[in-house]
Amino acid sequence: MDDYNSRLIILASGSPRRRELLSLLGLPFEVIASDADESTPPEWTPAEIVRNLALRKAEAVRAAAGERDAVIVGSDTIVVLDDKVLGKPVDELDSKTMLAALQGRTHKVYTGVACIGLQDGRTSVDHRVTSVTMRAMNDVEIAAYIATGEPADKAGSYAIQGLGATLVDHIEGCYFNVVGLPLSLLGGMLSGYGISVLNLQAE
């Protein structure tokens, strides 16, 4: 019988969070950080942004991935408040502005996932949306959170998997989608490439 899980996953990401999340699936994978350009036209919707950037990231590592029997996985996460897209903060003032806008309100986190099968070039792209409601915060709390350094490289300037958990009142949807890699979505996409997370093909 075929060894369905001999196919390698190549994670096109420099994000330590995505590496940790992917390792939860217990499948063999390699990491090649993507240097894809992340600029997008202003008229793109949030879904178009994360889907296109996820694919761009996956495509950017294609040459470096070589001719192997592998599936490349790219991913992109943004935070959206009132139709305004919040990416990673450029500095602490940017973090302060983002957190002041997010506190006490509900926003949406979009993550796009793209897979490219290296053997036949087959591509699939999908995304998930999670609603996140933050508790109210005052300026002193916001400054103290920024001083921890945690917001620096996170979309929306917070990390739900870290101290940012204490700022989140509740979420609706996939938790892993907020951290940067929706695992239920990815598991389903990988099965389309013959990679079975639960090893369902095993005898």
Ligand SMILES: Cc1cn([C@H]2C[C@H](O)[C@@H](COP(=O)(O)OP(=O)(O)OP(=O)(O)O)O2)c(=O)[nH]c1=O
């Ligand atoms: C909202 C939120 C975002 N994030 C992170 C996930 C992503 O790493 C980051 C969004 O930036 P991305 O541009 O999606 O990813 P990245 O540049 O960190 O990594 P790469 O492009 O190489 O894959 O924000 C959290 O870790 N926790 C959270 O709660």
